[in-house]
Amino acid sequence: MIYVIGHKNPDTDSICSAIGYAAFKSALTGEEFVPARAGELNPETTFVLKRFGAEAPVFLESAAGKDIILVDHNETAQAVDNVAEANIREIIDHHKIGDVQTKDPIYFRNMPVGCSATIVYLHFTENNLAPDKTTAGLLLSAILSDTLAFRSPTCTEMDVKTADALAQIAGIEDIQGYAKEMFKAGSELAGKTPKEILYLDFKKFTAGDTTYGVGQVTSMDADELAELKGTMTEYMNSSFDEHGVDMLFLLLTDILDESSEMLCAGKNADETVQKAFTSAEEGRYYLKGVVSRKKQVIPALTEALS
Numbered sequence: 001m002i003y004v005i006g007h008k009n010p011d012t013d014s015i016c017s018a019i020g021y022a023a024f025k026s027a028l029t030g031e032e033f034v035p036a037r038a039g040e041l042n043p044e045t046t047f048v049l050k051r052f053g054a055e056a057p058v059f060l061e062s063a064a065g066k067d068i069i070l071v072d073h074n075e076t077a078q079a080v081d082n083v084a085e086a087n088i089r090e091i092i093d094h095h096k097i098g099d100v101q102t103k104d105p106i107y108f109r110n111m112p113v114g115c116s117a118t119i120v121y122l123h124f125t126e127n128n129l130a131p132d133k134t135t136a137g138l139l140l141s142a143i144l145s146d147t148l149a150f151r152s153p154t155c156t157e158m159d160v161k162t163a164d165a166l167a168q169i170a171g172i173e174d175i176q177g178y179a180k181e182m183f184k185a186g187s188e189l190a191g192k193t194p195k196e197i198l199y200l201d202f203k204k205f206t207a208g209d210t211t212y213g214v215g216q217v218t219s220m221d222a223d224e225l226a227e228l229k230g231t232m233t234e235y236m237n238s239s240f241d242e243h244g245v246d247m248l249f250l251l252l253t254d255i256l257d258e259s260s261e262m263l264c265a266g267k268n269a270d271e272t273v274q275k276a277f278t279s280a281e282e283g284r285y286y287l288k289g290v291v292s293r294k295k296q297v298i299p300a301l302t303e304a305l306s
């Protein structure tokens with residue numbers, strides 16, 4: 001049995017690409033590929049699975065001794081526990097090349113596209129296969145989620161074309177309308193503690209000797225984001241020592257305005273943001289045009305820290 005698994009704090013791409021790639025591999029080989037997850041589902045993904053009638057992948061607590069395929073990541077810091085003791089069989093990803101190592105040569109397909117699900121669909125078409133209606137709906141959702149419905153600078157023509165093809169299979173006529181519904185379900189922040197909000201979509205990175213964490217909250221509701229600014233700034237400062245990082249960042253991304261407000265905590269965090277983004281003024285880090293953590297924020301922070 002081979003598990004297909006995305007990163008910790010899984011987002012819609014990590015969950016749906018795991019399901020999609022497991023379905024593809026099973027269809028191709030007739031063998032058993034099991035979609036798995038390395039953490040709890042977020043509200044957006046919960047909505048998506050329900051919308052298309054799919055089951056959540058099984059929770060994998062440890063990868064030790066298991067055969068696994070990684071999707072949507074290739075950094076050990078983001079991977080399921082004990083990934084170093086797993087037998088990694090393949091990697092399907094769209095991020096920068098990280099530090100995952102293997103003993104043997106493996107199939108490693110990394111493409112600079114907006115979403116892992118786009119690469120998953122490519123595997124279907126390259127092999128004259130097609131995803132079923134449910135899988136198509138999940139892969140479409142992943143693309144809309146990762147590309148912020150085609151607004152992110154990470155979005156490529158291939159992502160848009162793939163989404164169109166998947167929408168046809170899934171029977172989604174109004175793609176933007178569906179995206180709006182999905183984002184709305186995903187940004188149900190009411191009743192969440194500041195800690196839960198910080199970790200909704202949170203990743204750790206290392207640059208030189210510095211370890212930093214970057215969370216991101218995306219919303220179509222500017223008022224909701226404005227409210228978060230005060231509570232989250234206070235929480236990040238008061239709880240700073242709990243998080244095990246040198247610096248803590250949180251992006252409050254306004255999808256319609258195509259901008260983000262950057263909150264930060266930790267020694268030198270302010271200086272790092274100002275160095276990374278010339279538009280950042282002391283005390284207010286409103287970043288116009290910045291919506292992608294991967295393409296716009298991580299490279300700028302890494303550069304500023306090096």
Ligand SMILES: [Mn+2]
Pocket residue numbers: 013014072094114115116146
């Ligand atoms: Mn992704």
